[in-house]
Amino acid sequence: xxxxxxERYKSWNWAWTMAVAWGYEPVIAAMKKLENxxxxxxxxxxxxxxxxxxxxxxxRTIGVDLKFQGGFSKQxxxxxxxxxxxxxxxxxxxxLKATVCIDVLEHLPAxxxxxxxxxAFRVTRPDGLVFIGAPCGIKVxxxxxxxxxxxxxxxxxxxxxxxxxxxxxxITENDLYQYIEDAAACxxxxxxxxxxxxVELRFWYWSTRISWTLPWLMQIQRLMFRPxxxxxxxxxxxxSYRLVAIVEGLS
Numbered sequence: 286x287x288x289x290x291x292e293r294y295k296s297w298n299w300a301w302t303m304a305v306a307w308g309y310e311p312v313i314a315a316m317k318k319l320e321n322x323x324x325x326x327x328x329x330x331x332x333x334x335x336x337x338x339x340x341x342x343x344x345r346t347i348g349v350d351l352k353f354q355g356g357f358s359k360q361x362x363x364x365x366x367x368x369x370x371x372x373x374x375x376x377x378x379x380x381l382k383a384t385v386c387i388d389v390l391e392h393l394p395a396x397x398x399x400x401x402x403x404x405a406f407r408v409t410r411p412d413g414l415v416f417i418g419a420p421c422g423i424k425v426x427x428x429x430x431x432x433x434x435x436x437x438x439x440x441x442x443x444x445x446x447x448x449x450x451x452x453x454x455x456i457t458e459n460d461l462y463q464y465i466e467d468a469a470a471c472x473x474x475x476x477x478x479x480x481x482x483x484v485e486l487r488f489w490y491w492s493t494r495i496s497w498t499l500p501w502l503m504q505i506q507r508l509m510f511r512p513x514x515x516x517x518x519x520x521x522x523x524x525s526y527r528l529v530a531i532v533e534g535l536s
Contacts, residue, residue: 296360297507298504298505298506298507298508299335299507300335300336300340300360300361300507301335301340301341301507301511302335302506302507303492303506303510303511303514303517304492304493305333305335305336305337305340305341306341306514306518307483307484307517307518308387308388308418308483308484308527308529309337309338309341309342309385309387310483310518311416311418311481311483311529311531312338312385312387312416312529312531313338313341313342315414315416315531316342316344316383316414319414325381325382325383326345326346326347326365326381327339327344327345327346327347327381327382327383327384327385328346328347328349328374328376328381328383328384328385328408329346329347329348329349329364329385329386329387330349330371330374330384330385330386330389330401330404330405331349331350331371331386331387331388331389332346332348332349332350332364333350334353334354334357336348336357336360336361336364337364337385337387338385338387339361339363339364340360340361340364343363344363345363345364345365346363346364346365347364347365347367348361348364348365348366348367349367349368349369349371349374350366350367350368351368351369351370352368353366353368371386371389371401371404371405372397372400372401372404373404374404374405374407374408376408377408378407378408378472379407379408379409379410379411379472380408380410381408381409381410381413382409382410382413382414383409383413383414383415383416384405384406384408384409384413384414384415384416385415385416386401386402386405386415386416386417386418387416387417387418387419387527387529388418388419388420388527389401389419390402390417390419390456390461390464391419391420391449391450391453391456392446392449392450392453393453394453394454395453395454395460398456398460398464399464399467399468402417402464402465402467402468403467403468403471403472405417405468406468406469406471406472406473406532407468407471407472409472409473409534410534411472411473411474411475411534411536412534412535412536413473413534414531414532414533414534415465415469415473415530415532415534416529416530416531416532417461417464417465417529417530417532418483418527418528418529418530419456419461419527419528420450420456420526420527421455421456421457421458421460421461421527421528422455422456422457422458422524423455424486424524425455425486425524425526426450426451426455428486428489428490428526429447429450429451430451431490432444432447432490432493432494432497433447433448433451435494435497435498436497439497439498458480458528461480461528461530462478462480462530465478465530465532466478469532473532473534475534475535475536476532476533476534476535477532477533477535478530478531478532479530479531479532479533480528480529480530480531481521481528481529481530481531482521482522482523482524482525482527482528483521483525483526483527483528483529484520484521484522484525484526484527485520485521485522485524485525485526486522486523486524486525486526487524488517488520489526490526
């Protein structure tokens with residue numbers, strides 16, 4: 286019985302994490318203002334094991350990723366899991382009202398990034414919404430390198446997702462904007478683009494570092510951070526760790 290209670294607590298504790306919630310905060314804030322659009326299923330490209338947008342909003346989403354852990358659908362019943370590459374989405378052109386892609390571009394070589402963004406726009410209606418977010422800039426890269434050095438000093442190995450960032454070219458704000466403008470020209474000719482800073486850089490650095498150097502803290506992370514998250518979510522820099530482009534298609 287005790288083991289069952291512990292497993293349920295672990296599942297509850299990790300079903301919400303501040304790092305993931307913060308990345309989707311601009312998406313959630315924008316979609317809350319658009320009640321009708323939230324009635325449509327939102328596609329979340331690269332939703333990850335924590336459920337991404339659906340896991341942190343409770344909304345119905347299609348979660349696209351390369352694989353899903355056992356029990357994912359039970360933990361996140363509002364998410365339809367689809368195993369697919371972000372570069373080849375299994376959806377009809379212009380079939381979705383809203384598409385989200387947060388923290389995926391930096392895991393790809395620069396040559397593949399325009400293709401990912403074009404796929405996100407291809408599957409979205411010309412009058413739909415696209416959200417693309419990624420860590421941007423040299424300052425961010427320096428912080429990521431420092432954090433990977435800290436992780437290696439504690440564990441003897443590189444951090445599994447940071448080393449992927451470091452292996453690929455830095456994304457600049459101009460890069461992100463150009464990827465979006467080129468893709469929109471193909472699939473969303475009339476649109477507005479808004480670039481939103483997301484997560485104050487130094488706060489991101491120190492909160493990530495503490496989570497690695499004080500691992501016990503993460504066993505109670507939801508209890509500690511969820512109550513103060515609305516205040517923390519307003520700390521967005523500049524400088525920021527991530528930029529989120531919000532693109533609205535116009536009829």
